[in-house]
């Protein structure tokens with residue numbers, strides 16, 4: 001599950017029982033740490049907290065919104081690549097510009113390229129559920145730009161209504177993308193199939 005970037009706040013929320021299990025709404029308690037790893041684009045090592053639900057006993061890794069699941073680059077770096085792609089660049093140009101191997105960028109673009117419409121739909125649902133009654137952004141002439149427009153709308157909606165989910169602190173559009181996908185923006189199985197109007201986005 002995804003939490004704010006500020007680990008001190010995460011700890012204090014855990015201690016005071018304010019982090020809720022995404023599976024059953026029980027209270028999560030501290031349960032050691034996940035394996036530390038380096039993330040390109042983030043200072044220092046990423047050392048995510050592990051927590052266990054006091055009700056259903058399931059453990060969760062609390063992933064900050066600055067990263068995506070199983071990706072070695074910060075979500076801001078990945079987001080910059082997606083923005084460049086929307087601007088018409090390919091992985092051979094984007095890679096060297098961002099200091100990322102072109103093959104890595106190609107992998108990101110392939111995954112996102114295959115899910116542009118479902119991601120766009122998901123982000124618009126988030127925006128709608130955040131209670132903002134906005135028109136769907138007009139088509140930008142490219143499915144990549146359409147996704148960015150939807151992400152902008154989701155960010156505006158979420159930050160406007162809740163002060164960024166109420167708990168996540170100041171976030172960027174790419175942190176919103178990480179939060180909306182629970183870190184799974186580029187992971188298999190996201191957005192979940194059939195997550196239409198009945199989908200549960202209460203966790204964002």
Ligand SMILES: [Zn+2]
Nearest residue numbers: 021024053056
């Ligand atoms: Zn639970």
